[in-house]
Amino acid sequence: MFFCAERLHFFKALTGKYRAQVAACLTLLYQRQYSATADYGHAPDRDLIIDIFTEALARNAKLVLESDSEDGTDQELRFKSAREQASWLLKLLIDCGWVERQVDPATLATSFPFSRMGRVFAQALLEADSSQIRTRHRNTRNTLNSLEAFHSRAEVYDLLDAYDHSERIITDFTDIISELEERKRELVREVEAQQLVQQASEQFFEFMEKRFQPDIQVRLSADSVEKYRDDIKKIIRKIRSKPKTFKQQAELELRRVMPDLCSEDQSYLYFLLEQIEQRMRSAADIMLPALRSALHGFTKRADIIIRQLSYLHSQADNNLVETCRELADLDEESFQQRLSAAANKCASMRLAFIDPAHIKWQERKSAVALSTAVQEAVELDSEAQRELMIQQLLDQAFVSNKENLRNYIVDSLRGGRQIATSELQIEDAHSLMSMASAIEIGAVNNQSSDLQFEVQYLSTDPQSNEYFESFDEFTIELRGTAPATDK
Numbered sequence: 001m002f003f004c005a006e007r008l009h010f011f012k013a014l015t016g017k018y019r020a021q022v023a024a025c026l027t028l029l030y031q032r033q034y035s036a037t038a039d040y041g042h043a044p045d046r047d048l049i050i051d052i053f054t055e056a057l058a059r060n061a062k063l064v065l066e067s068d069s070e071d072g073t074d075q076e077l078r079f080k081s082a083r084e085q086a087s088w089l090l091k092l093l094i095d096c097g098w099v100e101r102q103v104d105p106a107t108l109a110t111s112f113p114f115s116r117m118g119r120v121f122a123q124a125l126l127e128a129d130s131s132q133i134r135t136r137h138r139n140t141r142n143t144l145n146s147l148e149a150f151h152s153r154a155e156v157y158d159l160l161d162a163y164d165h166s167e168r169i170i171t172d173f174t175d176i177i178s179e180l181e182e183r184k185r186e187l188v189r190e191v192e193a194q195q196l197v198q199q200a201s202e203q204f205f206e207f208m209e210k211r212f213q214p215d216i217q218v219r220l221s222a223d224s225v226e227k228y229r230d231d232i233k234k235i236i237r238k239i240r241s242k243p244k245t246f247k248q249q250a251e252l253e254l255r256r257v258m259p260d261l262c263s264e265d266q267s268y269l270y271f272l273l274e275q276i277e278q279r280m281r282s283a284a285d286i287m288l289p290a291l292r293s294a295l296h297g298f299t300k301r302a303d304i305i306i307r308q309l310s311y312l313h314s315q316a317d318n319n320l321v322e323t324c325r326e327l328a329d330l331d332e333e334s335f336q337q338r339l340s341a342a343a344n345k346c347a348s349m350r351l352a353f354i355d356p357a358h359i360k361w362q363e364r365k366s367a368v369a370l371s372t373a374v375q376e377a378v379e380l381d382s383e384a385q386r387e388l389m390i391q392q393l394l395d396q397a398f399v400s401n402k403e404n405l406r407n408y409i410v411d412s413l414r415g416g417r418q419i420a421t422s423e424l425q426i427e428d429a430h431s432l433m434s435m436a437s438a439i440e441i442g443a444v445n446n447q448s449s450d451l452q453f454e455v456q457y458l459s460t461d462p463q464s465n466e467y468f469e470s471f472d473e474f475t476i477e478l479r480g481t482a483p484a485t486d487k
Contacts, residue, residue, distance in 0.1 A: 007097040028056040030122040049112050053086035139168045140228050147235045156253045163272050166279040173287035180294040225283040408434040409441050418477040422463045452479045
Protein backbone atom coordinates (compact mmCIF):
# COMPACT_ATOMS: atom_id res chain seq x y z
CA MET A 1 0.00 0.00 0.00
CA PHE A 2 1.37 3.41 -0.96
CA PHE A 3 -0.02 5.48 1.92
CA CYS A 4 1.53 3.48 4.72
CA ALA A 5 2.81 4.79 8.05
CA GLU A 6 5.84 6.69 6.77
CA ARG A 7 4.00 7.97 3.64
CA LEU A 8 0.61 8.69 5.17
CA HIS A 9 0.79 12.41 4.18
CA PHE A 10 3.23 12.08 1.30
CA PHE A 11 1.80 14.90 -0.84
CA LYS A 12 1.17 17.32 2.01
CA ALA A 13 4.44 19.09 1.18
CA LEU A 14 3.06 20.01 -2.25
CA THR A 15 -0.26 21.47 -1.11
CA GLY A 16 0.65 24.63 0.85
CA LYS A 17 1.45 28.07 -0.48
CA TYR A 18 5.18 27.15 -0.56
CA ARG A 19 4.56 24.15 -2.86
CA ALA A 20 6.40 25.72 -5.79
CA GLN A 21 9.48 26.34 -3.63
CA VAL A 22 9.28 22.78 -2.27
CA ALA A 23 9.26 21.43 -5.83
CA ALA A 24 12.27 23.59 -6.70
CA CYS A 25 14.15 22.30 -3.63
CA LEU A 26 13.37 18.68 -4.49
CA THR A 27 14.50 19.16 -8.09
CA LEU A 28 17.81 20.76 -7.08
CA LEU A 29 18.42 18.11 -4.40
CA TYR A 30 17.84 15.34 -6.94
CA GLN A 31 20.29 16.94 -9.37
CA ARG A 32 22.95 17.28 -6.65
CA GLN A 33 22.55 13.63 -5.56
CA TYR A 34 21.98 11.72 -8.81
CA SER A 35 23.10 13.85 -11.76
CA ALA A 36 26.56 14.15 -13.31
CA THR A 37 27.52 16.84 -10.76
CA ALA A 38 26.73 14.63 -7.76
CA ASP A 39 29.42 13.91 -5.19
CA TYR A 40 28.88 10.23 -4.40
CA GLY A 41 31.77 10.11 -1.96
CA HIS A 42 30.12 12.48 0.49
CA ALA A 43 26.92 11.58 2.32
CA PRO A 44 24.17 14.24 2.23
CA ASP A 45 24.33 15.50 5.81
CA ARG A 46 22.15 18.21 7.31
CA ASP A 47 24.45 21.13 6.47
CA LEU A 48 24.65 20.08 2.82
CA ILE A 49 20.87 19.71 2.54
CA ILE A 50 20.30 23.11 4.16
CA ASP A 51 22.78 24.74 1.76
CA ILE A 52 21.05 23.15 -1.26
CA PHE A 53 17.62 24.24 -0.05
CA THR A 54 18.88 27.76 0.70
CA GLU A 55 20.24 28.04 -2.85
CA ALA A 56 16.95 26.81 -4.33
CA LEU A 57 14.94 29.26 -2.18
CA ALA A 58 17.16 32.14 -3.22
CA ARG A 59 16.58 31.30 -6.89
CA ASN A 60 12.81 30.98 -6.43
CA ALA A 61 12.07 33.61 -3.78
CA LYS A 62 8.99 34.86 -5.62
CA LEU A 63 7.36 31.43 -6.03
CA VAL A 64 4.89 31.82 -3.15
CA LEU A 65 1.36 30.87 -4.21
CA GLU A 66 -2.01 31.36 -2.62
CA SER A 67 -2.85 28.86 0.09
CA ASP A 68 -5.72 26.42 -0.46
CA SER A 69 -6.03 25.41 3.19
CA GLU A 70 -9.23 26.36 4.97
CA ASP A 71 -7.74 26.80 8.43
CA GLY A 72 -5.17 29.31 7.21
CA THR A 73 -2.22 27.70 8.96
CA ASP A 74 0.10 28.31 6.02
CA GLN A 75 -0.68 32.01 6.09
CA GLU A 76 0.79 32.34 9.59
CA LEU A 77 4.24 30.96 8.72
CA ARG A 78 6.87 33.65 8.56
CA PHE A 79 10.62 33.04 8.31
CA LYS A 80 13.40 35.35 9.37
CA SER A 81 15.82 34.03 6.76
CA ALA A 82 16.08 31.57 3.89
CA ARG A 83 18.13 29.20 6.06
CA GLU A 84 15.34 29.03 8.63
CA GLN A 85 12.86 28.23 5.87
CA ALA A 86 15.24 25.54 4.54
CA SER A 87 15.30 23.90 7.98
CA TRP A 88 11.51 23.91 8.05
CA LEU A 89 11.36 22.39 4.55
CA LEU A 90 13.77 19.60 5.54
CA LYS A 91 11.65 18.72 8.57
CA LEU A 92 8.50 18.79 6.42
CA LEU A 93 10.02 16.45 3.81
CA ILE A 94 11.17 14.02 6.50
CA ASP A 95 7.72 13.95 8.10
CA CYS A 96 6.00 13.41 4.75
CA GLY A 97 8.33 10.60 3.67
CA TRP A 98 10.30 12.28 0.87
CA VAL A 99 13.62 12.24 2.74
CA GLU A 100 14.91 9.61 5.17
CA ARG A 101 17.06 10.09 8.28
CA GLN A 102 19.82 7.45 8.34
CA VAL A 103 22.44 7.01 11.07
CA ASP A 104 25.80 5.34 10.46
CA PRO A 105 26.25 2.72 13.24
CA ALA A 106 30.05 3.11 13.13
CA THR A 107 30.49 6.89 13.17
CA LEU A 108 26.96 7.82 14.35
CA ALA A 109 26.87 10.37 11.53
CA THR A 110 23.40 11.31 10.27
CA SER A 111 22.63 11.56 6.56
CA PHE A 112 19.45 12.61 4.75
CA PRO A 113 19.10 10.81 1.40
CA PHE A 114 15.94 10.49 -0.66
CA SER A 115 13.52 7.70 0.18
CA ARG A 116 12.72 5.30 -2.62
CA MET A 117 9.37 6.91 -3.43
CA GLY A 118 10.82 10.37 -2.87
CA ARG A 119 13.49 9.71 -5.48
CA VAL A 120 10.90 8.41 -7.98
CA PHE A 121 8.62 11.44 -7.65
CA ALA A 122 11.50 13.92 -7.55
CA GLN A 123 12.70 12.50 -10.85
CA ALA A 124 9.20 13.01 -12.25
CA LEU A 125 9.26 16.65 -11.13
CA LEU A 126 12.60 17.13 -12.83
CA GLU A 127 11.47 15.52 -16.08
CA ALA A 128 8.26 17.58 -16.09
CA ASP A 129 10.38 20.67 -16.78
CA SER A 130 9.95 21.17 -20.54
CA SER A 131 13.26 23.05 -20.75
CA GLN A 132 15.14 19.82 -20.11
CA ILE A 133 16.07 18.04 -23.36
CA ARG A 134 15.71 14.30 -22.90
CA THR A 135 16.95 12.07 -25.71
CA ARG A 136 14.73 9.09 -24.99
CA HIS A 137 14.41 8.05 -28.62
CA ARG A 138 16.73 5.01 -28.46
CA ASN A 139 14.25 2.58 -26.97
CA THR A 140 13.42 0.99 -30.33
CA ARG A 141 17.08 0.27 -31.03
CA ASN A 142 17.57 -0.88 -27.46
CA THR A 143 14.72 -3.36 -27.89
CA LEU A 144 16.37 -4.80 -31.00
CA ASN A 145 19.82 -4.94 -29.36
CA SER A 146 18.45 -6.69 -26.27
CA LEU A 147 16.64 -9.30 -28.38
CA GLU A 148 19.81 -9.97 -30.37
CA ALA A 149 21.77 -10.33 -27.12
CA PHE A 150 19.21 -12.83 -25.80
CA HIS A 151 19.37 -14.78 -29.07
CA SER A 152 23.13 -15.07 -28.89
CA ARG A 153 23.81 -15.42 -25.14
CA ALA A 154 20.52 -16.90 -23.85
CA GLU A 155 20.41 -14.49 -20.88
CA VAL A 156 16.83 -13.95 -19.76
CA TYR A 157 17.72 -10.54 -18.38
CA ASP A 158 18.34 -9.37 -21.95
CA LEU A 159 14.81 -10.48 -22.85
CA LEU A 160 13.41 -8.64 -19.83
CA ASP A 161 15.35 -5.53 -20.90
CA ALA A 162 13.79 -5.80 -24.36
CA TYR A 163 10.37 -6.11 -22.73
CA ASP A 164 11.04 -2.98 -20.64
CA HIS A 165 12.35 -0.95 -23.61
CA SER A 166 9.33 -1.90 -25.74
CA GLU A 167 7.04 -0.53 -23.02
CA ARG A 168 8.96 2.73 -22.96
CA ILE A 169 8.41 3.14 -26.71
CA ILE A 170 4.68 3.63 -26.12
CA THR A 171 5.17 5.91 -23.12
CA ASP A 172 7.66 8.07 -25.06
CA PHE A 173 5.15 8.56 -27.85
CA THR A 174 2.46 9.45 -25.34
CA ASP A 175 4.74 11.98 -23.59
CA ILE A 176 5.77 13.74 -26.78
CA ILE A 177 2.17 13.92 -28.08
CA SER A 178 1.06 15.43 -24.76
CA GLU A 179 3.95 17.89 -24.92
CA LEU A 180 2.97 18.98 -28.44
CA GLU A 181 -0.62 19.56 -27.35
CA GLU A 182 0.59 21.53 -24.34
CA ARG A 183 2.92 23.60 -26.55
CA LYS A 184 0.02 24.36 -28.89
CA ARG A 185 -2.20 25.57 -26.03
CA GLU A 186 0.66 27.59 -24.55
CA LEU A 187 1.31 29.23 -27.90
CA VAL A 188 -2.33 30.26 -28.19
CA ARG A 189 -2.39 31.65 -24.63
CA GLU A 190 0.77 33.68 -25.12
CA VAL A 191 -0.45 35.09 -28.41
CA GLU A 192 -3.81 36.06 -26.89
CA ALA A 193 -2.07 37.74 -23.96
CA GLN A 194 0.72 39.54 -25.81
CA GLN A 195 -0.29 39.88 -29.47
CA LEU A 196 3.37 40.08 -30.47
CA VAL A 197 4.12 38.43 -33.77
CA GLN A 198 7.89 38.60 -33.35
CA GLN A 199 7.89 36.90 -29.96
CA ALA A 200 5.44 34.20 -31.11
CA SER A 201 7.62 33.46 -34.13
CA GLU A 202 10.74 33.29 -31.99
CA GLN A 203 9.11 30.85 -29.58
CA PHE A 204 7.94 28.61 -32.41
CA PHE A 205 11.32 28.46 -34.12
CA GLU A 206 13.08 27.98 -30.78
CA PHE A 207 10.93 24.91 -30.16
CA MET A 208 11.63 23.57 -33.64
CA GLU A 209 15.40 24.01 -33.19
CA LYS A 210 15.82 22.90 -29.56
CA ARG A 211 13.10 20.29 -29.19
CA PHE A 212 12.09 19.04 -32.63
CA GLN A 213 15.52 18.45 -34.14
CA PRO A 214 17.19 16.73 -31.12
CA ASP A 215 14.31 14.36 -30.29
CA ILE A 216 11.21 14.31 -32.48
CA GLN A 217 13.11 14.39 -35.77
CA VAL A 218 15.23 11.44 -34.66
CA ARG A 219 12.11 9.58 -33.54
CA LEU A 220 10.55 10.04 -36.98
CA SER A 221 13.68 9.08 -38.95
CA ALA A 222 16.68 7.39 -37.33
CA ASP A 223 14.74 5.69 -34.56
CA SER A 224 11.49 5.17 -36.42
CA VAL A 225 9.62 2.06 -35.36
CA GLU A 226 8.87 1.40 -39.01
CA LYS A 227 12.60 1.15 -39.66
CA TYR A 228 13.31 -1.49 -36.99
CA ARG A 229 9.95 -3.26 -37.03
CA ASP A 230 10.98 -5.90 -39.59
CA ASP A 231 14.31 -6.52 -37.86
CA ILE A 232 12.56 -7.10 -34.53
CA LYS A 233 10.12 -9.51 -36.21
CA LYS A 234 13.00 -11.47 -37.74
CA ILE A 235 14.90 -11.83 -34.47
CA ILE A 236 11.71 -12.92 -32.67
CA ARG A 237 11.16 -15.61 -35.33
CA LYS A 238 14.74 -16.77 -34.83
CA ILE A 239 14.18 -17.02 -31.07
CA ARG A 240 11.03 -19.05 -31.59
CA SER A 241 12.87 -21.42 -33.94
CA LYS A 242 15.61 -22.08 -31.39
CA PRO A 243 16.09 -25.70 -30.19
CA LYS A 244 13.79 -27.06 -27.56
CA THR A 245 16.54 -27.15 -24.92
CA PHE A 246 17.21 -23.43 -25.41
CA LYS A 247 13.56 -22.50 -24.94
CA GLN A 248 13.11 -24.88 -22.03
CA GLN A 249 16.07 -23.42 -20.17
CA ALA A 250 14.83 -19.87 -20.83
CA GLU A 251 11.34 -20.83 -19.64
CA LEU A 252 12.64 -22.25 -16.37
CA GLU A 253 14.86 -19.25 -15.75
CA LEU A 254 12.00 -16.81 -16.44
CA ARG A 255 9.71 -18.66 -14.03
CA ARG A 256 12.40 -18.42 -11.38
CA VAL A 257 13.18 -14.73 -11.93
CA MET A 258 9.61 -13.49 -12.58
CA PRO A 259 7.21 -15.93 -10.94
CA ASP A 260 4.19 -13.59 -11.26
CA LEU A 261 4.68 -12.53 -14.87
CA CYS A 262 1.60 -14.32 -16.24
CA SER A 263 -0.58 -17.35 -15.54
CA GLU A 264 1.08 -20.68 -14.76
CA ASP A 265 -0.48 -22.50 -17.71
CA GLN A 266 1.00 -20.00 -20.19
CA SER A 267 4.53 -19.93 -21.58
CA TYR A 268 6.52 -17.06 -20.07
CA LEU A 269 8.88 -16.92 -23.05
CA TYR A 270 6.14 -16.72 -25.66
CA PHE A 271 4.20 -14.25 -23.52
CA LEU A 272 7.13 -11.80 -23.54
CA LEU A 273 7.72 -12.21 -27.27
CA GLU A 274 4.04 -11.68 -28.07
CA GLN A 275 3.90 -8.58 -25.88
CA ILE A 276 6.93 -7.08 -27.63
CA GLU A 277 5.36 -7.76 -31.04
CA GLN A 278 2.06 -6.24 -29.93
CA ARG A 279 3.77 -3.09 -28.66
CA MET A 280 5.70 -2.71 -31.90
CA ARG A 281 2.47 -3.01 -33.89
CA SER A 282 0.77 -0.45 -31.65
CA ALA A 283 3.71 1.94 -31.93
CA ALA A 284 3.90 1.66 -35.73
CA ASP A 285 0.19 1.56 -36.56
CA ILE A 286 -1.28 3.82 -33.86
CA MET A 287 1.24 5.96 -31.99
CA LEU A 288 3.47 7.02 -34.90
CA PRO A 289 0.54 8.32 -37.02
CA ALA A 290 -0.81 10.04 -33.90
CA LEU A 291 2.56 11.74 -33.37
CA ARG A 292 2.66 12.92 -36.97
CA SER A 293 -0.89 14.21 -36.70
CA ALA A 294 -0.07 16.09 -33.47
CA LEU A 295 3.06 17.58 -35.01
CA HIS A 296 1.10 18.60 -38.11
CA GLY A 297 -1.58 20.20 -35.93
CA PHE A 298 1.03 22.10 -33.93
CA THR A 299 2.85 23.47 -36.99
CA LYS A 300 -0.46 24.29 -38.70
CA ARG A 301 -1.73 26.17 -35.65
CA ALA A 302 1.56 28.07 -35.36
CA ASP A 303 1.44 28.95 -39.06
CA ILE A 304 -2.15 30.23 -38.79
CA ILE A 305 -1.38 32.33 -35.72
CA ILE A 306 1.76 33.82 -37.22
CA ARG A 307 -0.09 34.66 -40.45
CA GLN A 308 -2.93 36.30 -38.54
CA LEU A 309 -0.57 38.35 -36.41
CA SER A 310 1.42 39.37 -39.47
CA TYR A 311 -1.76 40.50 -41.22
CA LEU A 312 -2.91 42.46 -38.17
CA HIS A 313 0.53 44.00 -37.83
CA SER A 314 0.58 45.02 -41.49
CA GLN A 315 -2.91 46.52 -41.22
CA ALA A 316 -2.12 48.50 -38.10
CA ASP A 317 -1.54 51.78 -39.99
CA ASN A 318 -4.54 51.67 -42.34
CA ASN A 319 -7.22 54.34 -42.45
CA LEU A 320 -10.12 52.18 -41.26
CA VAL A 321 -10.82 54.33 -38.23
CA GLU A 322 -10.80 57.51 -40.29
CA THR A 323 -13.20 55.97 -42.80
CA CYS A 324 -15.61 55.03 -40.04
CA ARG A 325 -15.50 58.55 -38.64
CA GLU A 326 -16.14 60.01 -42.09
CA LEU A 327 -19.17 57.74 -42.60
CA ALA A 328 -20.52 58.69 -39.18
CA ASP A 329 -20.53 62.40 -40.10
CA LEU A 330 -22.62 61.87 -43.26
CA ASP A 331 -26.38 62.22 -43.40
CA GLU A 332 -28.59 59.15 -43.94
CA GLU A 333 -28.98 59.58 -47.71
CA SER A 334 -25.29 60.07 -48.38
CA PHE A 335 -24.50 57.19 -46.03
CA GLN A 336 -26.77 54.80 -47.95
CA GLN A 337 -25.32 55.95 -51.29
CA ARG A 338 -21.78 55.28 -50.14
CA LEU A 339 -22.71 51.83 -48.84
CA SER A 340 -24.61 50.95 -52.03
CA ALA A 341 -21.65 51.97 -54.16
CA ALA A 342 -19.27 49.89 -52.03
CA ALA A 343 -21.67 46.94 -52.17
CA ASN A 344 -21.85 47.09 -55.97
CA LYS A 345 -18.07 47.05 -56.20
CA CYS A 346 -17.75 44.15 -53.75
CA ALA A 347 -20.60 42.08 -55.20
CA SER A 348 -18.90 39.03 -56.66
CA MET A 349 -21.11 36.24 -55.31
CA ARG A 350 -22.49 33.68 -57.77
CA LEU A 351 -25.24 31.24 -56.81
CA ALA A 352 -25.52 27.84 -58.43
CA PHE A 353 -26.99 24.44 -57.72
CA ILE A 354 -24.81 21.51 -56.72
CA ASP A 355 -24.71 18.60 -59.15
CA PRO A 356 -26.12 15.58 -57.25
CA ALA A 357 -23.93 13.28 -59.32
CA HIS A 358 -20.85 14.77 -57.66
CA ILE A 359 -22.10 13.96 -54.15
CA LYS A 360 -21.03 10.47 -53.14
CA TRP A 361 -21.29 8.81 -49.78
CA GLN A 362 -18.17 6.86 -48.98
CA GLU A 363 -18.34 4.40 -46.14
CA ARG A 364 -15.20 3.60 -44.24
CA LYS A 365 -14.35 -0.03 -44.40
CA SER A 366 -13.70 -1.58 -41.05
CA ALA A 367 -10.55 -3.63 -40.71
CA VAL A 368 -11.23 -7.34 -40.49
CA ALA A 369 -9.13 -9.13 -37.89
CA LEU A 370 -7.76 -12.33 -39.36
CA SER A 371 -6.40 -15.09 -37.19
CA THR A 372 -3.18 -16.39 -38.75
CA ALA A 373 -2.28 -18.79 -35.98
CA VAL A 374 -1.21 -22.20 -37.25
CA GLN A 375 -2.22 -25.17 -35.16
CA GLU A 376 -1.03 -28.70 -35.54
CA ALA A 377 -3.58 -31.32 -36.58
CA VAL A 378 -4.63 -33.47 -33.64
CA GLU A 379 -5.66 -37.08 -34.13
CA LEU A 380 -9.19 -37.87 -32.96
CA ASP A 381 -9.67 -40.55 -30.38
CA SER A 382 -12.43 -43.14 -30.52
CA GLU A 383 -14.79 -41.11 -28.34
CA ALA A 384 -14.44 -38.01 -30.55
CA GLN A 385 -15.00 -40.10 -33.69
CA ARG A 386 -18.13 -41.58 -32.13
CA GLU A 387 -19.54 -38.14 -31.27
CA LEU A 388 -18.75 -36.90 -34.78
CA MET A 389 -20.56 -39.88 -36.36
CA ILE A 390 -23.62 -39.35 -34.13
CA GLN A 391 -23.73 -35.67 -35.08
CA GLN A 392 -23.57 -36.50 -38.79
CA LEU A 393 -26.37 -39.10 -38.46
CA LEU A 394 -28.53 -36.59 -36.59
CA ASP A 395 -27.95 -33.97 -39.24
CA GLN A 396 -28.89 -36.41 -41.98
CA ALA A 397 -31.97 -37.64 -40.10
CA PHE A 398 -33.51 -34.19 -39.79
CA VAL A 399 -32.82 -33.01 -43.34
CA SER A 400 -36.00 -32.29 -45.31
CA ASN A 401 -36.20 -31.09 -48.89
CA LYS A 402 -38.88 -30.45 -51.47
CA GLU A 403 -38.60 -33.84 -53.19
CA ASN A 404 -38.89 -35.81 -49.94
CA LEU A 405 -41.94 -33.78 -48.89
CA ARG A 406 -43.66 -34.38 -52.22
CA ASN A 407 -43.03 -38.14 -52.13
CA TYR A 408 -44.27 -38.33 -48.54
CA ILE A 409 -47.58 -36.63 -49.39
CA VAL A 410 -48.12 -38.77 -52.48
CA ASP A 411 -47.45 -41.98 -50.53
CA SER A 412 -49.79 -40.85 -47.74
CA LEU A 413 -52.67 -40.35 -50.14
CA ARG A 414 -52.52 -44.10 -51.09
CA GLY A 415 -54.66 -43.80 -54.18
CA GLY A 416 -56.99 -41.16 -52.75
CA ARG A 417 -57.35 -37.54 -53.71
CA GLN A 418 -57.64 -35.84 -50.32
CA ILE A 419 -56.16 -36.27 -46.84
CA ALA A 420 -56.08 -34.25 -43.61
CA THR A 421 -52.83 -33.37 -41.87
CA SER A 422 -54.01 -35.16 -38.74
CA GLU A 423 -54.20 -38.41 -40.75
CA LEU A 424 -50.58 -38.30 -41.88
CA GLN A 425 -48.55 -41.22 -40.51
CA ILE A 426 -45.28 -40.67 -38.64
CA GLU A 427 -42.87 -43.59 -38.88
CA ASP A 428 -39.39 -42.06 -38.72
CA ALA A 429 -37.57 -38.74 -38.46
CA HIS A 430 -38.06 -37.96 -42.16
CA SER A 431 -41.84 -38.44 -41.92
CA LEU A 432 -41.89 -36.30 -38.74
CA MET A 433 -40.13 -33.42 -40.49
CA SER A 434 -42.37 -33.82 -43.56
CA MET A 435 -45.53 -33.82 -41.47
CA ALA A 436 -44.37 -30.61 -39.69
CA SER A 437 -43.99 -28.83 -43.05
CA ALA A 438 -46.81 -30.57 -44.96
CA ILE A 439 -48.65 -27.37 -45.92
CA GLU A 440 -45.61 -26.20 -47.86
CA ILE A 441 -46.66 -28.64 -50.60
CA GLY A 442 -49.20 -26.09 -51.75
CA ALA A 443 -46.56 -23.49 -52.55
CA VAL A 444 -45.95 -22.49 -56.16
CA ASN A 445 -42.40 -23.89 -56.05
CA ASN A 446 -43.74 -27.38 -55.28
CA GLN A 447 -46.17 -27.52 -58.19
CA SER A 448 -45.45 -29.33 -61.46
CA SER A 449 -47.13 -29.78 -64.83
CA ASP A 450 -48.60 -33.18 -63.85
CA LEU A 451 -49.52 -32.84 -60.17
CA GLN A 452 -51.02 -29.90 -58.36
CA PHE A 453 -51.74 -29.79 -54.62
CA GLU A 454 -54.40 -27.61 -53.05
CA VAL A 455 -54.17 -26.90 -49.30
CA GLN A 456 -57.24 -25.66 -47.41
CA TYR A 457 -57.59 -24.69 -43.75
CA LEU A 458 -60.22 -26.49 -41.62
CA SER A 459 -61.79 -24.22 -39.07
CA THR A 460 -61.84 -26.85 -36.33
CA ASP A 461 -60.28 -27.16 -32.92
CA PRO A 462 -56.47 -27.60 -32.79
CA GLN A 463 -55.32 -31.20 -33.02
CA SER A 464 -52.58 -32.97 -31.03
CA ASN A 465 -50.66 -36.24 -31.05
CA GLU A 466 -47.71 -37.82 -29.31
CA TYR A 467 -45.25 -35.56 -31.15
CA PHE A 468 -47.05 -32.19 -31.20
CA GLU A 469 -48.99 -30.63 -28.34
CA SER A 470 -51.13 -28.53 -30.70
CA PHE A 471 -51.30 -27.96 -34.47
CA ASP A 472 -53.82 -26.61 -36.95
CA GLU A 473 -55.51 -29.03 -39.33
CA PHE A 474 -55.40 -28.65 -43.10
CA THR A 475 -56.68 -30.75 -46.01
CA ILE A 476 -54.37 -31.57 -48.88
CA GLU A 477 -56.04 -32.40 -52.19
CA LEU A 478 -54.26 -33.76 -55.23
CA ARG A 479 -55.46 -32.57 -58.59
CA GLY A 480 -54.20 -33.96 -61.84
CA THR A 481 -53.85 -31.91 -65.02
CA ALA A 482 -54.56 -33.53 -68.37
CA PRO A 483 -51.74 -33.32 -70.88
CA ALA A 484 -52.22 -31.04 -73.83
CA THR A 485 -53.46 -32.68 -77.10
CA ASP A 486 -52.76 -31.70 -80.67
CA LYS A 487 -55.72 -30.31 -82.58
